[in-house]
Amino acid sequence: MSITPNAAIPRRMSNRALPILVSLFIAVVAAAVAVPVAIVVILSFQTVTTIGRGGFTLENFTTLLGDPSTWETLRNTVVFTAGGAALALFLGSLTAWALTSVNVPLRNFLSVLPVCVLILPPLVKDPAWIILFGKDTGLVNLFAHDVLGMSGSVVNVFSLLGMITVAGFFSAPTAYTILLSPLRGVDRSLLEASRMSGAKLGRTLFSVVLPLVRPALLSAVTLLVILIASGFETPVIIGLPGGIKTFIAEIFESVSSPVNGLNYAAAQATVYLLITTVLVIVYLRATRNERRFVAVGGRGHTHALIEAPVLRWVLFVFVVLYAILGFLAPLGVTILTSFLPYYSAVNGNPFHDFTLANYAAVFTTPQVRSGIITSGTLALGVTIGVIFCTTVLAVVALKTRSRFRRIAELVAMAPIATPALVYSVGLLLTVLAIPGLAKAIYGSIGVMYVAEIIVFLPIAMRLIASSVIQVQEELLEASRMSGASVLRSVVFVLIPIIRPALFYAAAVIFIEAYRQLAAIVLLVASNVSIVPYVSYTFWVSGGYPMLSALNIVTLVLPLAVAFLAFGLGNLGRRARPARKAAGAAGRGFELSMERI
């Protein structure tokens, strides 16, 4: 007697069509990633901006490498990037460890704070730090001078050390996010074994925990180096006054120069690309090792908190201090200055004569509303596009034995090797170079979407991949055994399990896409007004306090989205048993891709 007399499995398109569709999709994305970059590289060997004309020349490179300032800039960039990455790694991983592995009070609440640091754009955080830590008029220095009677300046953000600190504090959340899962995966028995052998906590940390998360640390460091090296707000806002030039500031300058600027910038970008490509390869190797270390946890492992009566408070203070300096202080400064008519720190306390005039100006300017709507819509569309693309790429890269899996991973991570500005130049030239394409899509919003989607693939991939890896192969195999097609298994089993990671990634992408300028500055469609431009307008005509008011107002949307995303991501989540590690054999969830 059987329950259901052999219910037939319905016809489905899957096994033949799906692999073809997916392969096509990957090819399209790969082209969108590779071609603009290739064009930039070609451009660096030319002296005109028309692709394929003007002959091949090494002139740009000889000028670039023969210029002594290039080497000084490179040196600055290396020191700045290395220092910033090291500091970010330290801050981020210590915070991650404190909040996952030690019984720090108010852990759950504190874990929101590193993310909040991300929400504030650099154009809010950097000027705020100037107000706090500037050499001549920084509030800290004024305090030391006026109240404590010290002479000279205590801190100076306009220095290499200052820039490193800025980069370290504001990039730490990236390290934090990467270290979260590996640290949570450390089995308590490993720590207990160390304790039974007589090791104190510090020893255990260095000898047991550190090696376990080493691949994650390595992948975090490579990512941090790339991110810090390609950020241009800090080198421009803080580096220029401090007299410290970095590579990205140089590229920015070249693009600004009317004649042959683009070719020279392309040469600079190509040199930059060489370095970052190496870093991306290192990163990919490191993440591959990360995955192997996931299996160490073993079946049915548990993760428990370390009880440390004194340390927990030390770490608590540490995390709170980080949150203050990284988020609360900049936010506070911005809010306070938004109520000022002007910000002058010459005579004692700059915070007086509060007024609502700035907010009045913000609310009566129609562009603010249209800017928020446009940027919001753009960000939403980009977020959906990125999450979709990355999920497909992540599944192919991590859960199949397809011959395209390495390519899928490479395609998703490759865009990070190019600064957003450079990519958008490449995309601009790509579209222009292909006559039919230009007529169809040039100047349309679609191109803006493409640029931002490609630029954000790596971030989303990083956030989603670790969650996808954690899904045991057997859960997907069980779905197949139940008769479900590949697509169904992904949609009904894989995606619900990684839902929190998807929403978290969506929140991060939305925030970034909302304020993104570099990727789209040359691609902005007509009759479109975006928030970064509205900000710039206020900055130019209204000064810093009015800009602060605008920033506060325009921040409401991304903040709301972030909270919504967290809520949706964790909706209906029940306490689940600790995620069991994927089998060390790494058995694949085999799409019938091998036939392609």
Place this chain on the structure above:
Amino acid sequence: MRVTGLTKDYGTNRVLDDVTFEVPEGSVCTLLGSSGSGKTTTLRMLAGLERPDAGEIEIGGRTMATRGALVPAENRGVGLVFQAYALWPHMRIFDQIAYPLRVRRLKRAAIETAVTEAARMVGLEELLRRYPSELSGGQQQRVALARALVFGPRLLLLDEPLSNLDAALRRQTRLELEQLQKRVKVTTIYVTHDQEEAMAVSDRVVVMSKGRVVTIDTPRAIYDRPTTVFVASFVGASNILHGTVGNVVGDRVEVVLPDGASIRGVTPHQLRVGDPAVVAIKPIDIALRGDGPDHGNAVPAEVLSSTYIGSQIELVLRAAGRDFRVPVERWDTHAVGDRVELLVDPARVSVLHSEME
């Protein structure tokens, strides 16, 4: 179902070498072997989760795998109960079991009926609204079982179903599985390393080692009459002795041991005087002089240790130059250093040609 000549290589490592066996419809077969024997790989090939490099698989009259063609797992209609159950953490039990039916686009009412029926069969009808994290290990296994059976598979595969359970639960679950199988009458294949489990549930046992099929036979035959040294040592935890054939009369053989003592036993092989031979004696068949009748094999021994295990005492004795484990009654009083004699019925002694690995 039938497999013929299954072969698989991982790089230079041949994990399956020409595996061939057959399982009649409605019967239970166990793949028995230690880790690395290839039993799990074979199971996964039956499921469709691994692709053979060579060979054929036929299930229920349909060819599932052959040179150049492979029916993917989702189209085979085979039920698989994973060792770790593989329940989806985000679905209620009802939905787990209903999943295969929803895939097959059954109507809601039909699904409702089938799921309730399946749940009742495994004794879970109370727990349908729960999530897996709220269930015990044993209950989770039943869910996995119900999920594998609900769509009426033509083949049921179970991967080490009893390994994760404690002794008491193991026995109970084994019985329940047997009953279930008899009710549903689905062709069933177990994979296990536990020979007691294999003996208990199967109609036939396929013993595997290093990717090869060593022997296929009924449990009784394998236990009582092993035909290879491997099977003899693996099944029944036999004590193994090496010696030379001294005397052969029909299937009765006398083997001379290195220290001069001799043992008589039966052999399935053609042995001649002078052949190197292996003698396999199960601990359970060994008695000490005074505890039982004298059958004709007596070997002097000395007690090395005596360990109380609750239901019995395990003695370790040295005889003929090696150590023997012998279980005795729990009120046995032998002590370390005692000299005794080992007695064993020649009919219970297997003698094999030492090259029949």
Place this chain on the structure above:
Amino acid sequence: MSVTRSTRTPLRRVAAGLLALGVVVALSACGSGGDADGDSGAAADVNKTWTSVDEMVAAAKKESGPLNVYIAPEYAPFVQPGFEKAYPWAKLNVTQLEPVPSVAKWSAELSSGFSQADVVFMHSTGVQTFKDLKALAQVTVPNDANVEPALQDKDHYSHPVTELGEVMLYNTKLISTPPKTVAELADPEWKGKVIMDSPQLGGAGGFVLASERSAMGDAAWQTWLQKVADNDLYVTDTSSASYAAVVRGDRPVCICNYGDYISQAPGTPVGVDFYGQDDRGIVVEPIVGTISKTAPHPALAALFMNWMLAADGGQQGFVDSGRVPTVPVPGADKVSLPEGTKVMNLYEDLGDYISDPDSANTVFKKIFK
């Protein structure tokens, strides 16, 4: 079926990249023209002297489609609604671009032969680039005559729509007497006291420093520049950042925009200094509009340009948003430079900078790094 080895992937990627490259090069080689030289009869129509608004309106109505305009984000809010209100039958496609990216973008478009722009706004320093690319039309519209003489382009390639007066602003709480001349900036008295935006970025700082070149002579100018650089100069990315730093009190003096001064909140402790009043005057650089030689809508472009220069048209919008007009506008006293302020003639005193900004930029880069 074998396992993909890791060495294959980079090779595959390189192969794919090369293939893509090949495709693109092939396509572009057969595709575009590199020149903006009009082949159609449109070229002749674009270079024109328009004598009346009615003439322009009549011709513009015959053109179909919206006018493509590239203009800075801070002007777009009043330009687009204003023009569409004045001429309801006309439509604008406004692409917001700061002057610097707009140059990069338009030259990229021209190089690939795909330029749909009608009117492009830029700094006066950008005009030469497009003159060299033969991308600009020479157009005269009626309101050109009202433009301040110091800024008029005699060749009619460019039409100044607003002036950026580059002045020195100083924090009144820190000093009471600002520099009287630009040359003073090299003096020890002003060491560590001056802020400006990076000269090679072509903003206020660059313009003001370049204004000394023709007066000093090249060699002396470069020596002087070195002294300025060695005077502990505080460099920012834009004049707005310089202004903010002065308000904040980081340093007492900056080279900034007059617009920063007039739009500041009452009570701000910042005063304005019109240097060079005993000499040639202050630098005033315009934002100019240019009409493309391959403009799809030449008549509408001319009409639009005329409106931009009209005291009751675009110019009113500049005034209302606190910017200086280039034509006389009633009631513009609050935003205009004070009556009688001496102003350099753009083409006479700064002609070499405008026509070849790169030469100055190279020097700036060498000295200011």
